[in-house]
Every structure is written in structure tokens, then in C-alpha cells.
Amino acid sequence: MTTLPLKFYQQPTLELAKSLLGCKLVKETAEGVASGFIVETEAYIGPNDQAAHSFNNRRTKRTEIMFGAAGLTYTYVMHTHCLFNVVSGPEGLPEAVLVRAVEPVQGLELMQTRRNNRKKKEWTNGPGKLTKALGIQREDYGHNLTQKPLYIQKGIQPSHVSHGKRIGIDNSGEARHYPWRFWVTDNPYVSR
DNA sequence: TTTTGGATGTCCT
DNA sequence: GGACATCCAAAAA
Numbered sequence: 001m002t003t004l005p006l007k008f009y010q011q012p013t014l015e016l017a018k019s020l021l022g023c024k025l026v027k028e029t030a031e032g033v034a035s036g037f038i039v040e041t042e043a044y045i046g047p048n049d050q051a052a053h054s055f056n057n058r059r060t061k062r063t064e065i066m067f068g069a070a071g072l073t074y075t076y077v078m079h080t081h082c083l084f085n086v087v088s089g090p091e092g093l094p095e096a097v098l099v100r101a102v103e104p105v106q107g108l109e110l111m112q113t114r115r116n117n118r119k120k121k122e123w124t125n126g127p128g129k130l131t132k133a134l135g136i137q138r139e140d141y142g143h144n145l146t147q148k149p150l151y152i153q154k155g156i157q158p159s160h161v162s163h164g165k166r167i168g169i170d171n172s173g174e175a176r177h178y179p180w181r182f183w184v185t186d187n188p189y190v191s192r
Numbered sequence: 193t194t195t196t197g198g199a200t201g202t203c204c205t
Numbered sequence: 206g207g208a209c210a211t212c213c214a215a216a217a218a
Contacts, residue, residue, distance in 0.1 A: 042199075051199070062214060080211055081200055098199060128200050138213090168199050195217075204208080 001153040006146055009070035013088040013095040016070075017043040017182050020086065022158045025102055027134040028149035032110050034134045036102030036124055037155055040183040040190045042166045044085070046094030050175035051166065054094030065142050066094035073143040073150065075136065081128030084136050086145060086152075100127045100167070100181075102134070103189040110135075126191045160185035167192070 004023065009016060018041075026035040046054035046066060053063045053076070065074045066087055074085035074096050089095030102124045104111055111133040115123045124130040131137070136150065143150050166181045183190040 044199080053199080058215095060215070076199075077213055078198065078200055079209095083199060085199090100199090126201070132201095166199080172199095193218085196215085198213100200210105202208105202210085205206090 003146060004152050004154055006071050009086065009088055009145070010090070011088075013043050013045050013097060014180065016086070016088045017041045017097045017180070018161060019157070020097060020099070020152070021161060021182060021184055022155040024105060024153040024155050025099065025134065026106075026151055026153060027136055029135045031135070032107050034107030034110050034114075035105045035153075036130065036134065037105055038099055038101075038152075039103050039187045040099070040101035040181070042098040042100055042182070043180040044096050044098060045089075045180070046096075049178070051169040051172035051178075052094070052096075052175075054096075057094065059094070063094060066096050067092060068142075071145050073140050073145060075131075075138050075141045077138055078128065082131045082136060082138055083127045084131050084140075098127065099130065101125050101183070101189050101191045102130045103187065104133070121188060125189050158184045158187075 044052035046052045047057040054066045069091045070088045072087040076083045085096040085098045123133045162185045
């Protein structure tokens with residue numbers, strides 16, 4: 001398995017969101033290595049996307065990393081959970097891809113413990129769940145995804161990919177209708 | 193300095 | 206289907 005080069009992240013955000021499906025997200029911690037195939041993503045394309053934190057070029061301490069170069073990590077704390085994004089687009093353009101679900105591959109015992117002995121299907125089928133299962137934390141903010149301990153490896157492009165409206169952004173005006181969510185068709189680990 | 197409001201998950205009914 | 210947990214940072218005061 002080869003780690004994806006920086007060049008991979010430099011394609012258009014919508015393309016990247018699709019290309020990430022089937023790739024393997026890996027996190028190494030002191031407790032061990034945990035990884036999973038990405039099966040669901042969402043694109044957030046700044047300044048014209050009302051649902052994105054970076055809407056209207058809003059640049060703050062939190063969204064700053066979205067303006068950075070492609071291939072960096074954008075973590076965000078929502079209520080009690082942490083969400084994981086991959087920054088995309090050239091430097092200066094605030095775009096990112098949210099990873100919503102993965103399929104467990106490696107470090108199964110570790111994930112089971114972190115997910116409190118739930119059913120395997122429920123370990124990683126949601127944006128807040130997968131970060132807990134893999135051990136991704138707010139401290140990973142700004143990390144370069146071509147390096148350890150958090151990186152993405154080349155996978156197999158799935159044969160069937162579905163797309164549709166994004167989730168959880170009902171108060172985002174017209175943007176909520178954009179078909180910018182992508183998932184592997186019929187994969188049991190997508191969030192819904 | 194205080195208030196407010198989430199790109200969610202879990203538990204309860 | 207609905208309440209609530211529990212934290213950060215933006216915005217208001």
C-alpha cells in the first residue's frame with residue numbers, strides 16, 4: 001500500500017471527494033494502529049457554499065486551515081464529538097472534504113474497545129463515531145496527511161458510487177440542496 | 193466577560 | 206421521534 005502523494009489532494013474538491021472513496025484512512029497511536037476504508041464523504045466548497053464554515057470567505061482561527069494548502073487535516077469539535085476533514089483546493093481557497101463514514105479494516109480490537117463493545121456496524125458509520133474509533137482528535141488539526149501518524153493510503157476505486165444531498169445542514173439556505181455527498185453504493189457502513 | 197449555537201451521538205419512551 | 210449531554214470559539218456586550 002502506498003501513501004497518497006500531495007498531488008492527489010490537488011484535484012478539484014468534488015473529484016477529490018469521489019476519489020477518496022475506497023482509500024484507507026490510517027491513524028497510529030501508542031495503543032496501536034487503526035484504519036478503515038472511506039465509504040462516505042461530503043464536499044464543502046467555500047466562499048459560495050452557505051453550509052461551509054468558510055462561507056463568504058469567513059476566515060477565523062477555526063476555519064483558517066481551510067484556506068491552507070490541500071492535504072492538511074481540519075478537525076472540528078461539535079458538541080461532545082470531533083469531526084474529521086481533508087483540506088482541498090489551492091492555498092487561499094477555503095475548500096474541504098468531510099469524511100462521514102469508514103469501513104473498519106485494521107485494529108479491530110482497539111476500535112471495539114474505543115466504541116464500548118458495540119456492534120461492529122456501529123463503530124464507524126458516522127462522522128463523530130469514526131474519529132473516536134480511529135483515535136482522531138482535535139490535536140490532529142493542521143496535520144499533513146502524507147505523514148505519520150495520520151495518513152491516507154491508496155485504495156480501490158469502488159465500482160458503484162451514489163451521490164445526493166448533504167446531511168445535517170438544514171439551516172443553510174439553497175446550499176442544502178447541493179448533491180455534494182458521495183458514498184459507496186450498498187455499503188453497510190455508510191451513515192444512513 | 194458573557195452569551196449563543198452548532199457539519200452529532202446516545203439513551204429514553 | 207425527542208431530549209440532552211457537554212465543549213469550543215464566534216459574536217455580542
